[in-house]
Amino acid sequence: MNYISTRDKLSIRTASQAILEGISPEGGLFVPEEIPRLSEEELSALCAKDYCARAEAVLQKYLTDFTADEIASCVRRAYTGGKFENDLPAPLSKLDEGTYLLELWHGPTCAFKDMALQLLPHLLAMSARKNGVKDRIDILVATSGDTGKAALEGFADAPGTGILVFYPVDGVSEMQKLQMRTQEGDNVFVCAIEGNFDDAQTGVKALFTDAALRERMARAHQRFSSANSINWGRLLPQIVYYVSAYCDLIQNEELALGDEIDVVVPTGNFGNILAAYYAKRMGVPIRKLVCASNRNNVLSDFMATGVYDRNRSFYPSVSPSMDILISSNLERLLFELCGRDTAKVRELMESLRTSGRYEITREMADALHQDFAGGYCDDRRTLEVIREVYERYSYLLDTHTAVACAVFDGYVKEREGDVPAVIVSTASPYKFSGSVCEALGIVPQGEDIFAPSDALLEKTGCPIPEPLRRLRGRKPRFDKVCRREEMLGALEEWLGL
Ligand SMILES: *Cc1c(COP(=O)(O)O)cnc(C)c1O
Numbered sequence: 001m002n003y004i005s006t007r008d009k010l011s012i013r014t015a016s017q018a019i020l021e022g023i024s025p026e027g028g029l030f031v032p033e034e035i036p037r038l039s040e041e042e043l044s045a046l047c048a049k050d051y052c053a054r055a056e057a058v059l060q061k062y063l064t065d066f067t068a069d070e071i072a073s074c075v076r077r078a079y080t081g082g083k084f085e086n087d088l089p090a091p092l093s094k095l096d097e098g099t100y101l102l103e104l105w106h107g108p109t110c111a112f113k114d115m116a117l118q119l120l121p122h123l124l125a126m127s128a129r130k131n132g133v134k135d136r137i138d139i140l141v142a143t144s145g146d147t148g149k150a151a152l153e154g155f156a157d158a159p160g161t162g163i164l165v166f167y168p169v170d171g172v173s174e175m176q177k178l179q180m181r182t183q184e185g186d187n188v189f190v191c192a193i194e195g196n197f198d199d200a201q202t203g204v205k206a207l208f209t210d211a212a213l214r215e216r217m218a219r220a221h222q223r224f225s226s227a228n229s230i231n232w233g234r235l236l237p238q239i240v241y242y243v244s245a246y247c248d249l250i251q252n253e254e255l256a257l258g259d260e261i262d263v264v265v266p267t268g269n270f271g272n273i274l275a276a277y278y279a280k281r282m283g284v285p286i287r288k289l290v291c292a293s294n295r296n297n298v299l300s301d302f303m304a305t306g307v308y309d310r311n312r313s314f315y316p317s318v319s320p321s322m323d324i325l326i327s328s329n330l331e332r333l334l335f336e337l338c339g340r341d342t343a344k345v346r347e348l349m350e351s352l353r354t355s356g357r358y359e360i361t362r363e364m365a366d367a368l369h370q371d372f373a374g375g376y377c378d379d380r381r382t383l384e385v386i387r388e389v390y391e392r393y394s395y396l397l398d399t400h401t402a403v404a405c406a407v408f409d410g411y412v413k414e415r416e417g418d419v420p421a422v423i424v425s426t427a428s429p430y431k432f433s434g435s436v437c438e439a440l441g442i443v444p445q446g447e448d449i450f451a452p453s454d455a456l457l458e459k460t461g462c463p464i465p466e467p468l469r470r471l472r473g474r475k476p477r478f479d480k481v482c483r484r485e486e487m488l489g490a491l492e493e494w495l496g497l
Pocket residue numbers: 111112113146147229266267268269270271272273321322400401426427
């Protein structure tokens with residue numbers, strides 16, 4: 001099966017080429033030529049299998065130029081060997097009758113981006129080999145916090161690669177900063193950018209499309225690739241955990257095969273929820289995909305009005321990984337909503353580029369509402385929900401998952417009929433322990449950045465994940481802060497161009 005660009009159907013790639021290139025030359029995103037199906041028999045057979053076997057089955061449908069052995073080798077290296085707590089990458093936790101949390105933060109950086117970024121380096125290395133690429137591949141990342149660290153962990157010392165991460169100095173938590181600034185590995189570069197996530201992302205996009213830079217790199221046998229969620233190799237691993245969660249519900253006899261579920265996803269760049277959409281299209285019985293936003297509610301407004309408008313204030317929130325005004329992956333959904341009309345996608349994206357907004361057609365909006373619902377909540381409500389859920393269930397939510405729980409609360413009141421819901425839990429509460437303490441009315445003692453974690457541990461007894469415990473006392477290796485115009489220079493210096 002091949003891949004095509006959302007902006008040009010004649011831009012055709014194999015799976016490995018799509019992963020290697022990251023983004024299509026005309027700016028479109030690669031999508032599978034058709035969305036493969038998982039039959040009820042196949043789904044049923046996966047229920048008794050472990051996460052790796054489920055991942056292999058899903059990946060085989062999309063990576064048709066990889067052998068089964070190659071896929072198995074990538075999957076096993078990503079998800080076994082203690083990378084994830086108890087070798088269980090995506091456990092389900094039952095909150096209440098019919099309400100489950102899909103915990104995607106048991107990996108090396110305690111946020112859900114590990115699910116994809118532990119696998120991507122292996123897919124990329126395999127893709128390079130298949131295409132005879134001997135250049136060093138430099139992964140360029142703009143991060144609102146969690147992607148950066150997860151990419152650093154995934155690519156650190158991966159042969160034939162470099163990993164360069166730019167993060168907004170005002171847009172990530174102290175703990176996230178420390179995680180990135182202490183990253184080990186000889187092939188890593190970490191730099192802070194003055195501004196917010198969109199500034200960092202715009203800067204990175206400019207580097208990607210800089211033809212002169214690309215040429216200088218080619219002469220030095222280097223090339224860029226992306227680990228941002230626009231890369232198909234990032235999205236694909238995320239489809240797996242929706243299939244896996246459904247299988248777990250069957251296996252635990254919470255559901256019968258074929259029963260529908262709702263899925264609630266705390267959303268930023270639209271990657272995670274888009275993976276759920278692909279899972280649905282493959283045949284996982286998902287009824288509605290509920291898109292939860294924080295106060296930067298450009299997506300829930302889009303769901304409600306059919307107008308995407310980024311001309312609005314940007315609010316740094318207590319859920320910083322969702323502080324995004326341009327959700328890049330939405331383009332892949334638009335492509336499906338308009339019946340795969342590349343001219344329409346180009347028109348909408350051009351409108352976004354020139355005026356910061358676009359409006360979808362009535363037909364597209366109808367198609368959208370078939371599958372999606374949306375909602376948002378502000379910081380005050382986010383913290384209130386952390387407190388409510390802790391008091392009622394003794395379950396500690398992080399600030400992103402709490403947004404999903406808050407939106408789910410509102411959605412439950414208006415949805416038709418009751419089906420079980422899987423709420424996607426995207427980070428350990430200890431990654432955002434300052435805000436979680438505030439929610440619970442805990443006042444940490446002292447200024448140390450570990451004080452909130454210690455206070456939270458003392459009050460709740462919930463264990464601090466090992467990767468965060470290990471950070472204590474580590475000295476930062478990276479302290480560079482630069483303006484957007486200085487990114488090119490910093491990068492060239494590090495690449496030795
Ligand atoms: C990245 C991230 C999100 C948003 O996911 P998208 O795929 O960008 O929509 C939500 N929560 C956490 C903790 C994240 O790191």
